[in-house]
Amino acid sequence: MTKIYIYCLFDRFDRFLGVYSSLKSIHRDAVRYCNSGTSTVVLFVENQSHPATLVNLRNLFKGKCDHEIQYRSDTRGVKVLKTKLTE
Numbered sequence: 001m002t003k004i005y006i007y008c009l010f011d012r013f014d015r016f017l018g019v020y021s022s023l024k025s026i027h028r029d030a031v032r033y034c035n036s037g038t039s040t041v042v043l044f045v046e047n048q049s050h051p052a053t054l055v056n057l058r059n060l061f062k063g064k065c066d067h068e069i070q071y072r073s074d075t076r077g078v079k080v081l082k083t084k085l086t087e
Contacts, residue, residue, distance in 0.1 A: 004085040005065070009033075012077040023061070027054045030071045030078050037075035044070040 007026040009017040017033070020026040031052055034041045041052040043060065045068075050056045052071060060069055061082050071078045 005082055006085050008081045008083065010079045010081065012079075014079075017078065023058055024054060026080055027052075027057050030080055033078050034071045034073045034076045037073045039074040041071055041073045044072055 004021070007020045007023065009020065009026055009030060011017055011033075018026075018029065020029075031041050034052075043050040043052050043056055045060055050060065057069065057080075061067060064082065066081070066083050068079055068081050071080070
């Protein structure tokens with residue numbers, strides 16, 4: 001049995017934006033969606049902020065399932081949910 005992880009992208013109002021199988025793709029789209037204001041995009045997890053890099057996203061998701069990370073800027077925000085694909 002293989003473990004297949006999927007990543008779901010939601011906007012600030014919990015509207016579904018897409019599903020991805022690649023961290024690189026979801027990171028690219030999340031940054032693109034949030035990058036409309038004047039501030040930089042940051043990752044928020046458990047009330048801590050981190051720079052919005054692919055390496056930070058990968059390290060924050062490592063070893064976790066059904067975990068949510070938020071991307072935020074001054075005008076927009078999205079949520080990324082990591083979950084397992086079940087048979």
